Amino acid sequence: QGDHDLNCLNIDDLEKLAYTRMDKMTRDYYNEGADSGSTLLENLKAYEKYRIRPRVLRDVSIIVTTTTIFGHKNAVPIGVAPTAMQRLAHSDGELATARACKKKGIAMGLSSFATTSLEDVAKECDGVVPNVLQLYLFEERAHSKKLIARAKKAGFKAVFLTVDTPYLGRRNAEIKNQFKLPSHFKIENFACEEDDEEQGADGGNPRTDNLPANTSAKRKAKKGSKAGYTDGESRVLPTGPITFHTHAANPTLSWEKDIEWLKQECCPEMEVWVKGIATAEDAILALHHQVRGIVVSNHGGRQLNGALATLDALPEVVEAIQGKIPVHVDGGIRHGTDVFKALALGADFVWVGRPALWGLAYKGQEGVELMLKLLSEEFRLCMALAGVTKVQDIAKEYLVKIDKSGF
Numbered sequence: 001q002g003d004h005d006l007n008c009l010n011i012d013d014l015e016k017l018a019y020t021r022m023d024k025m026t027r028d029y030y031n032e033g034a035d036s037g038s039t040l041l042e043n044l045k046a047y048e049k050y051r052i053r054p055r056v057l058r059d060v061s062i063i064v065t066t067t068t069i070f071g072h073k074n075a076v077p078i079g080v081a082p083t084a085m086q087r088l089a090h091s092d093g094e095l096a097t098a099r100a101c102k103k104k105g106i107a108m109g110l111s112s113f114a115t116t117s118l119e120d121v122a123k124e125c126d127g128v129v130p131n132v133l134q135l136y137l138f139e140e141r142a143h144s145k146k147l148i149a150r151a152k153k154a155g156f157k158a159v160f161l162t163v164d165t166p167y168l169g170r171r172n173a174e175i176k177n178q179f180k181l182p183s184h185f186k187i188e189n190f191a192c193e194e195d196d197e198e199q200g201a202d203g204g205n206p207r208t209d210n211l212p213a214n215t216s217a218k219r220k221a222k223k224g225s226k227a228g229y230t231d232g233e234s235r236v237l238p239t240g241p242i243t244f245h246t247h248a249a250n251p252t253l254s255w256e257k258d259i260e261w262l263k264q265e266c267c268p269e270m271e272v273w274v275k276g277i278a279t280a281e282d283a284i285l286a287l288h289h290q291v292r293g294i295v296v297s298n299h300g301g302r303q304l305n306g307a308l309a310t311l312d313a314l315p316e317v318v319e320a321i322q323g324k325i326p327v328h329v330d331g332g333i334r335h336g337t338d339v340f341k342a343l344a345l346g347a348d349f350v351w352v353g354r355p356a357l358w359g360l361a362y363k364g365q366e367g368v369e370l371m372l373k374l375l376s377e378e379f380r381l382c383m384a385l386a387g388v389t390k391v392q393d394i395a396k397e398y399l400v401k402i403d404k405s406g407f
């Protein structure tokens with residue numbers, strides 16, 4: 001029967017257990033998608049459109065689930081995706097996630113908007129876990145420059161530039177709840193740059209509407225605060241405290257202007273990847289601009305509602321990339337068989353977002369370890385029952401897509 005937490009035998013159990021351990025504001029912030037939430041739902045449902053074609057009589061007594069990422073061995077082709085403000089789920093926040101990842105040999109993505117500094121997370125992983133810094137490239141380059149230099153120094157292997165947030169998606173529960181980071185937490189990666197007077201102890205401004213970041217900055221500037229300055233045209237850049245709601249969105253980002261700059265800043269210590277690719281056209285541009293890898297993502301359905309499920313976007317991206325750089329995917333992965341299906345459709349690796357937050361809410365580090373254990377065991381069993389002994393052998397012939405009626 002093995003070693004089980006009988007209350008929590010799969011990620012669905014974990015989600016339910018976590019539900020009761022989070023306050024409404026946190027639960028809504030973590031779980032919701034943009035607008036009606038249909039893309040969030042489709043990310044999950046897309047996995048049900050595929051069935052596995054198992055092969056038999058193949059001696060599956062030895063299964064190797066390991067893979068490599070940024071030159072490191074990873075226990076399974078699964079990483080913990082960067083999600084903001086993890087101390088909302090558990091007081092140890094990102095440190096608990098880092099400890100769990102280290103123990104399980106799993107890559108960790110750290111959000112720019114973490115509630116723990118990147119140095120503290122790197123120290124916890126102690127060079128064992130290849131860390132990725134998720135980057136929101138700010139309009140005020142000086143802040144981003146500093147953050148990149150610190151990540152290099154701390155030994156991060158890569159940056160994932162998030163490219164699906166020129167504006168923040170509309171998340172209605174967040175607005176209704178007037179979501180903000182409680183005053184005892186800080187957005188630690190920028191805490192040293194805070195303007196004490198404006199930031200106070202509160203890392204996150206309440207989100208009172210869904211205006212683009214620079215529009216709300218304009219509003220602040222109008223009020224006569226020191227929050228904004230014009231750059232010669234009509235644009236106003238936010239200069240107050242760095243918060244998720246004022247700084248995550250940057251509508252000016254472009255391939256030509258920003259990717260080359262970022263590569264120069266990160267080179268040679270850190271690889272530059274783009275996170276948030278959803279089409280073959282952009283995959284080809286990513287190749288053209290020589291990024292080192294891409295993550296097919298729609299931000300867990302939190303940005304453009306109505307966008308394609310990530311599993312449905314994956315095949316065209318894989319086809320466009322032709323194996324030239326790694327293709328990862330995230331969104332809706334809740335079972336080891338989902339990992340198998342994503343890899344069969346051509347992904348090299350998958351990332352999970354919300355399940356890690358649920359693990360944190362359930363039992364801190366232990367809960368994240370449990371989440372990783374469940375997914376890893378399910379993935380291993382799936383490989384064995386499908387007749388595959390090596391991750392590299394998982395391929396298209398193991399899947400069939402069923403039609404809309406379910407047959």
Ligand code: FNR
Nearest residue numbers: 030081082083084111162299300331332352353354
């Ligand atoms: C995210 N995600 C995210 N992405 C990013 O690039 N920077 C960030 O700060 C955050 N923050 C964040 C917070 C929360 C609460 C969630 C749920 C997600 C997106 C994340 O990296 C990933 O793309 C999705 O979470 C993947 O979908 P699943 O696994 O949650 O379905």
